[in-house]
Amino acid sequence: MKSTIVAIPSTHPGGLGAELGAHFGHCDLYTLVKISEGQVLEVATLPNVPHEQGGCMAPVNHLAQNGVQILIAGGMGIRPLMGFNQVGIDVLYGNGVQTVSEAVEGFLKGTLPRFTTDFTCGGGGGAH
Numbered sequence: 001m002k003s004t005i006v007a008i009p010s011t012h013p014g015g016l017g018a019e020l021g022a023h024f025g026h027c028d029l030y031t032l033v034k035i036s037e038g039q040v041l042e043v044a045t046l047p048n049v050p051h052e053q054g055g056c057m058a059p060v061n062h063l064a065q066n067g068v069q070i071l072i073a074g075g076m077g078i079r080p081l082m083g084f085n086q087v088g089i090d091v092l093y094g095n096g097v098q099t100v101s102e103a104v105e106g107f108l109k110g111t112l113p114r115f116t117t118d119f120t121c122g123g124g125g126g127a128h
Contacts, residue, residue: 003036006107007046007068008100014045016101020094023121024073025059025080031100032068038108056080064089072103072112078120091115 009021012028021027027048034042049062060083063071071084074094084091092112097103106112 003034003041004069005067006033006035006070006072006104007031007063007066008033008072008103009048009074010045010100014100016040016043016099016104018100020072020074020097020099020103023075024071025056025076030063030068032066033100033104035104035108040104057083060084060087060089070107071115072097072107073115075119075121076115078117081115081117081120093119 007030009024009027010018010029010031011021014029014031016031018031029048030046032044032046033040046066049058056077056079060080064087068089070090070092072092072094081091092107093115094103095106095112097106
């Protein structure tokens with residue numbers, strides 16, 4: 001039984017009821033959801049890391065080092081998107097979901113599109 005770890009940028013305190021963090025690199029923390037065969041097995045939180053230590057790649061590497069295979073994000077710049085592609089983390093676009101549970105539901109139903117450069121912002125903490 002293969003499981004997948006999905007990371008969702010979240011507002012404090014995280015968990016399924018938390019609101020989605022608007023921009024992956026500037027979120028309070030990540031809610032990590034372990035999923036297998038269409039079922040949620042485990043929910044945990046992972047603190048974010050500051051951009052100052054490694055720039056845009058710091059959160060990318062942090063998630064990769066913690067076993068994340070999929071990220072659901074509402075916004076990010078092109079550099080971290082390319083970084084996620086390099087480390088083998090698939091990025092899906094949150095497509096307007098408001099909470100972590102909505103993001104997980106969208107993932108399970110297969111309704112979240114792949115995050116492409118069409119969804120990227122200018123980076124640097126913009127409104128995305």
